[in-house]
Amino acid sequence: MxxxxxxxxARIARGCRCFVARSDDEVVAFGWLATRTEWIGELELEITPRDSEAYIWNCATHxxxxxxxxxxxxVNGIAIQARREGLTRLWIGTIDIPPAKAVADAGFAPALRFTTVWHAGIRWLRVRRAETPDPDLQLAAREVLAIRGRPLRIGTSMKRAVLRRH
Ligand SMILES: CC(C)(COP(=O)(O)OP(=O)(O)OC[C@H]1O[C@@H](n2cnc3c(N)ncnc32)[C@H](O)[C@@H]1OP(=O)(O)O)[C@@H](O)C(=O)NCCC(=O)NCCS
Known part of the structure; x- marks a missing residue:
């Protein structure tokens, strides 16, 4: 937390917004919303939402x-607010844990699946297509995760690991 x-x-300065949930007066959970380029530490990739899109990240509950x-x-509160503001798509990444079902319940559909391994200063990344009937969604996901202008490649890649405070 x-x-x-x-x-x-720095997050506020680059335009990210923090949404919180309170119990009485205490903040007990939060989630961030970005409309510009953001670093995904779990993947060591950047995501750049397109116009009228945004990215939900760094959610935690005490x-x-x-x-x-x-x-x-x-998650539901951010989605409602995003819709009010005219955003047409939200991106979110989840790890493979039971609470991720809240994301599916909110209407998110899986686009890509990732496996990451860090070893000896190297980050290995495996990208697979999720089982979705919507190929446009997969391509859109690969485009917001593009590297040097090219949609993220399906398959395995490696790079030197970097730690960014973000
Ligand atoms: C992941 C995290 C944010 C979930 O927060 P939370 O407030 O406990 O989640 P919720 O209470 O909204 O749970 C959502 C659903 O998942 C279920 N769930 C939550 N934790 C669970 C667990 N450990 N085992 C089984 N189900 C679980 C809840 O029962 C709920 O389902 P239901 O409404 O059908 O009962 C919290 O565990 C956390 O802060 N973890 C560390 C940070 C993290 O991993 N963030 C990544 C989020 S993808």
């Missing part, structure tokens, strides 16, 4: 408040 002040200031629907509320 802790985010360093300088990291938080351990004492988990399994009470706060993550679900944050």
């Amino acid at each position: 802790q985010i360093d002040r300088d990291v938080l200031d 351990p004492a408040y988990r399994r009470q629907g706060f993550f679900r509320a944050v």
